[in-house]
Amino acid sequence: MEEYRVLETIRKHAQGLALQSIERTGSGQNNDIWIIDSAFIFRFPKYAEGIKQLEKEAELLKRFADRLPLKVPRPEYCVLEPASGQAFMGYLRIDGVPLEAEQLERLKDAATLDRIAGQLAGFLKALHGTDMGCCPDLSASQYDPFQEWKELYRRLQDKLYRFMIPEARVRTNRHFEDFFAAKDHARIVPSLIHGDFGGCNILHDLAERKVTGIIDIGSAQLGDAAIDYAALYASYGGGFFQRVMKLNSEIRDMTGRVRFYKGTFALQEALFGLEQGDDDAFRSGLATVNEWLNEGSQERITAPGFFEIIISEKISLRTPDLLRINLEVIEMRMFIGRSDARLAVRETPRPDSASRQPWLDGKNPLSSRHGQLPKNYI
Helix, strand or coil: CCHHHHHHHHHHHCCCCCCCCEEEEEECCCEEEEEECCCEEEEEECCHHHHHHHHHHHHHHHHHHHHCCCECCCEEEEECCCCHHHCEEEEECCCCEECCHHHHHCCCCHHHHHHHHHHHHHHHHHHHCCCHHHCCCCCHHHCCCCHHHHHHHHHHHHHHHHHCCHHHHHHHHHHHHHHHHCHHHCCCCCEEECCCCCHHHEEEECCCCEEEEECCHHHCEEECCHHHHHHHHHHHHHHHHHHHHHHCHHHHHHHHHHHHHHCCHHHHHHHHHHHHCCHHHHHHHHHHHHHCCCHHHCEECCCCCCEEEEECCCEEEECCCCCCCCCCEEEEEEEECCEEEEEEEEECCCCCHHHCCCCCCCCCCCCCCECCECCCCC
16 A cells, blocks of 8 residues: 555544654555554555454454453554555554564573563463453354364365375375364363464564563454464474463363464465465465475484485485585475485575584575464474
């Protein structure tokens, strides 16, 4: 959305603002986001569905914002008209920057990590424990914890499977069918969930090293609390997730579902991109789906060198420095035991000989958007 249209819309519908400065701060999957007068955040939905989501978010925030231990947006300006260019929500800016995985990894102090884990665990416990009486539109009696995943599975098969390699389709079938097979043993109590609890929606203060607020409540819905913990796990890894789990013993009973939901995030990103015409989201999600396995099934062996070879069944290793190929990605097939494994070779930066370290950060090297959304390796 162009800057002049943003100013024109705000001037018309949100009188009283000085409108002395305007800065585009980003563009998410669903919204264009602008900072007005250095103090207010205005979000303009990109799609018609985004208007409905914004309307739901505004209503939910009015009802439960006071019940949460961390700051969340409090809508002061809200216009929801059919034309997406005339729809927006404006609220006072919450101080802080998104807590991306790279920033959390730089925090080596255990006390700081435990404090942040405690803040996030406390927020989710309060959110998940919200009295559903304050949200009459969300009926627990009509909640089916498996229905939305059956629908997602059908849409994946109908739309995305044609773009997936055969191995990825087999893994995805197994991933969903194992989840559905456990239906009779699952004890899923519906609660109010955030729905997109990734690093880009968690704000923190760099100097004080603490979480300052949670944003983007538009995905809030009645659902399984394990979905939020899965997003947290996908964003920050197993080590930090263990810290959160120590603070809430109830998570241990959800770990199987946490892994399942985590294993759907890249599929959902690719499907979103396909359905909404977002080529970046489609390519990023599909690359993850086609190239990577579940985090827990990877075994890795490293040696110094320029390249990492990814054998999608079991092993990951680097070739020696003597092997130099100036190609971004090479794919081949080979037979290893009884596994017809798929390999990919990608050039990686040459480390200094004195400080050479294995390139094993767990990120998807084929995705330039890693960390901006909850990721999974399936």
